[in-house]
Amino acid sequence: MKNSINNAFKVAKKENRPALISYTVCGDNTKDKSLQILNSISRDLDIAEWGIPHNCPTADGKDIQNSSYRALQNGIRLNDIFKLVKRFKKTKPSKPIILMGYYQMIFNYGEKKFIQKCKVSGVDGLIVVDLSFPDNKNFAKLCKKNSICFVQLIAPTTTVKRMKEIIKNSHEMIYMISTISTTGSALKYSIKRIIKNYNAIKKIKPSKNVVIGFGITEKTISNLKSADGLVVGSAICREITRSLKDRQNPVTNVSKIVRKLKNKII
Amino acid sequence: MIKLKKKTPIIDQHDKFGFYGNKFGGNYCAETMRKPIEDLSKLFEKLRKDRKFLKKRDHYFKHYLGGETPFFKLENLTRYLGGAQIWCKDVSAINGDAHKAYHATVNALICKESGKRYIAGDTGAGMFGKNLAMAAKKMNLKCKIFMGTKDISRQAPNVKFMRDAGAEVVPVNSGSKTLVDAVSECMRHYVSNCDNTHLAVGSAIGCNIFLKICAWSTSQISRELKKQLILEFGEIPKLKLINVIGGGSSALGFWNEFIDYDKKHVELIGVEAKYAAPLSTNAKVAILHGAAQYCLTDKEGQIAETRSLSAGLDYPGSSPLHGLLKDSGRARYTNASDKDALAAFKLITKLEDIRPSLEPAHAWSECIRLAPKLKKSDVLVVNNCGKGYKDKKIYIEELGYYPK
Numbered sequence: 053m054k055n056s057i058n059n060a061f062k063v064a065k066k067e068n069r070p071a072l073i074s075y076t077v078c079g080d081n082t083k084d085k086s087l088q089i090l091n092s093i094s095r096d097l098d099i100a101e102w103g104i105p106h107n108c109p110t111a112d113g114k115d116i117q118n119s120s121y122r123a124l125q126n127g128i129r130l131n132d133i134f135k136l137v138k139r140f141k142k143t144k145p146s147k148p149i150i151l152m153g154y155y156q157m158i159f160n161y162g163e164k165k166f167i168q169k170c171k172v173s174g175v176d177g178l179i180v181v182d183l184s185f186p187d188n189k190n191f192a193k194l195c196k197k198n199s200i201c202f203v204q205l206i207a208p209t210t211t212v213k214r215m216k217e218i219i220k221n222s223h224e225m226i227y228m229i230s231t232i233s234t235t236g237s238a239l240k241y242s243i244k245r246i247i248k249n250y251n252a253i254k255k256i257k258p259s260k261n262v263v264i265g266f267g268i269t270e271k272t273i274s275n276l277k278s279a280d281g282l283v284v285g286s287a288i289c290r291e292i293t294r295s296l297k298d299r300q301n302p303v304t305n306v307s308k309i310v311r312k313l314k315n316k317i318i
Numbered sequence: 319m320i321k322l323k324k325k326t327p328i329i330d331q332h333d334k335f336g337f338y339g340n341k342f343g344g345n346y347c348a349e350t351m352r353k354p355i356e357d358l359s360k361l362f363e364k365l366r367k368d369r370k371f372l373k374k375r376d377h378y379f380k381h382y383l384g385g386e387t388p389f390f391k392l393e394n395l396t397r398y399l400g401g402a403q404i405w406c407k408d409v410s411a412i413n414g415d416a417h418k419a420y421h422a423t424v425n426a427l428i429c430k431e432s433g434k435r436y437i438a439g440d441t442g443a444g445m446f447g448k449n450l451a452m453a454a455k456k457m458n459l460k461c462k463i464f465m466g467t468k469d470i471s472r473q474a475p476n477v478k479f480m481r482d483a484g485a486e487v488v489p490v491n492s493g494s495k496t497l498v499d500a501v502s503e504c505m506r507h508y509v510s511n512c513d514n515t516h517l518a519v520g521s522a523i524g525c526n527i528f529l530k531i532c533a534w535s536t537s538q539i540s541r542e543l544k545k546q547l548i549l550e551f552g553e554i555p556k557l558k559l560i561n562v563i564g565g566g567s568s569a570l571g572f573w574n575e576f577i578d579y580d581k582k583h584v585e586l587i588g589v590e591a592k593y594a595a596p597l598s599t600n601a602k603v604a605i606l607h608g609a610a611q612y613c614l615t616d617k618e619g620q621i622a623e624t625r626s627l628s629a630g631l632d633y634p635g636s637s638p639l640h641g642l643l644k645d646s647g648r649a650r651y652t653n654a655s656d657k658d659a660l661a662a663f664k665l666i667t668k669l670e671d672i673r674p675s676l677e678p679a680h681a682w683s684e685c686i687r688l689a690p691k692l693k694k695s696d697v698l699v700v701n702n703c704g705k706g707y708k709d710k711k712i713y714i715e716e717l718g719y720y721p722k
Contacts, residue, residue, distance in 0.1 A: 106619075106620065107493060107620045107621055108493075108498065108502050108606060108607070108621045109502070110347070110348065110502055110505040110506060110509065110607065110608070111348040111350075111506065111509050112506070113506070117492065121492075124620065129618050130618065130619075154605070155346055155605050156346075156604055156605040156606070156615075156619055156621075157618075157619050159604070159605055159610075159619070160602075160604065160615065160618070160619025161619065181348055182346040182347055182348055182605070182608070183346065184345075184347065184348065184349045184352055185349075185352075186335075187335055187344065187345060187346070205348075205349040206349065207348070207349040207350035207352070207353075208350070209349075209350050209351075209352065209353040209354060209512065209513070210349060210352070210353065211353060214352070214353075229349065229350060232350055232509075232510060232511070232512060232513055233350075233509065233510040234506045234509050234510050237510060
C-alpha cells in the first residue's frame, strides 16, 4: 500500500502522540513464533520493523545478536522472510512493515531481485544499517522507483552539513540514532541533548517524519514523547530471551511489554 | 580484467567511495562511524606527508622495533631441494616477533596524534594484540584487545604478553569464537566509543582507511627488501615472493615496492590456509567488516566458518587489496593444509635455524613445493613473518617436539 508509512505518522499525530515502532528479528525464535509475536503486538504498533538476521552484525548489541542467532539456528532464510511478510500483510494490509538488515544479505541476493521481492511481498520500507550516505544513493533511488521507503539514518556524530544532504536525499522517514552506541545499550546522553539533536534535524525539514531509536525502554520512552516516532528493539528482544529462558510464552509477554510502552506515550 | 595503475601506491588506487577496481573495499559501516573514519582519513593523509611524523615513525621502527630485519640465504634448504635459491626475509626477528609490530606501532602513533587516549584492536594469533598492547604501553594509551575465546586458549603465550603490558583482553564468545568474531566485536566497541577511542583493525581489512593504514605500515618490509636485494645481487633478480595470507597484511607489506614490476620479473604468490581460502578457491565477493572482498559464505550469504590450525589464518575474508591483485592478475593465490604447514616446519627447522610460526609455515610449504621445479638462477624469497614460540604447544601436540 502506497504511503502507508506516512499514514501511520498522520494517525499518530492526530492522536497527539509519537508513532510506536517495534523491532524484532524475523524468525526469532522460530518462523511461526516470530509471526505470532508480530501479529499480536501489531495492534499497539504504528509501524513494525523486522530484522533480517546476519551472522556478522557490526552494529548490534547483545540482545539483538541473541535474537538473530536463534533465528539463524532455526534455519531462517531470506525467502522465508518474504513469505512471512506476505502472510503478515494478508491479515494487516495497512500496517507498514520495514525490513532492517545488513547490506551483505541484499548484495548476496541481488539488489534488484531483493527489491522486487520486497515489492511483491508488501514491504513498505528498508533500513540498511551499513549502507550509509552517500554510498546508498543508487539503492535509495531504486527503492523509490518501487514505492519502497529507504530510511536514512542520522547519528550523533553526523555533522550539520552532512545532515542536510542526508535529509535532502531521504524519503518519508528518517531514523535518528539517539546515542553513540550499538543497539540496546543505555542512553549515554541526557534526554535534553537527544531532543536537541532531534530538533536540529526537524529544523532543517519540519515535514520529515523523524523517529528516535537505540536505548529506548519502558523507562526512557515517555521522556521522548515529543518525537514523531520512537523505536523499541532490544528491550523487546530481551523479553523474548527472558521468556524462552523461563519457559514462558514470548507472545503474551512481548505483547504485554508493547502495551505498556504504548500506554506510556498516549 | 582490472588494470593496476603504475606509479601509484596500491593503497591509493581507490575511487572517492573507497572502491578498488569498482569492486573491492568501500565503507560499509554504520552512520555513527562515518564522521570518525572521515576524521581519521584526513589525519592519516596529513600525517603520511608530514616529515616530522615520518621521522617519528622511522625513529620508532629503528629504536623501538630494532631496525632492519635480516635477509639471508637458506643454504641447507637450497641444497636439499636442489632447485631455486631460497632466501628468507626474516621479519620475525623484529622486536614484537611479527610484521604486526609495524602496524601496531603506527596505529599507536596515529592515536597519539588524534588526541584520543584509548585504543582498541582485534587479534587472532595474538601477534597484533601483543604488539598493540606494547605500543600502547610505550605511548601511554589505554588498550583493549578483542580476541576469540578459542584463540585465547590456543595462543596463550601472546595473551600473557598483552596482559603483562597492561592491556585488557576482552574474550569474545560469539559465533566460532575466532578472529572473525573478534573483529565484529571490536567494531561494535568502536561504534559505541568512537568519540574517545582509536580503532586499530588488525589486518588490511575493514573500511577504506583501516586497510590503508595497515598496508602503509607493513610496506616497511619491502622497502628494506628492495635495498637488501640490490646490495646482494646488484639488481632486482628474477624473483618469486612467497607470502602467507590470512587477512593479507604481511603480503601487502612484502609486495608493496614490487607491484609495478612485470610478473615475469617479480612474481607474487600468496598462500592461504586450505579451509580458510577465499582467494584460491574462487569464493564470491561478499561484504564483511565494512568492505567488499573475496569471502567464504554460505548460499544465503551468511559468513562461513573456517578451519585452520593457525589462528592468524582462521578468517573467512581477505583484504580488498588482494581482491584487486587477484583480479588484475598481478598476484596468484594458492593454499596449504595444516599438514603441509607442519611438514614444512619440520623440514625447515631440521635444516635451518629459523623457527617460523604456523602462519609463515604455510608459505614455506609452497616454497618447498616450488623450489625443486625451478632453476638455480631463480630466486625464491619467503617472508618469515612470525616467530614460532607462540605455537610451541600446538607443534608439540602435532609433531611431538619443538626444536631448540
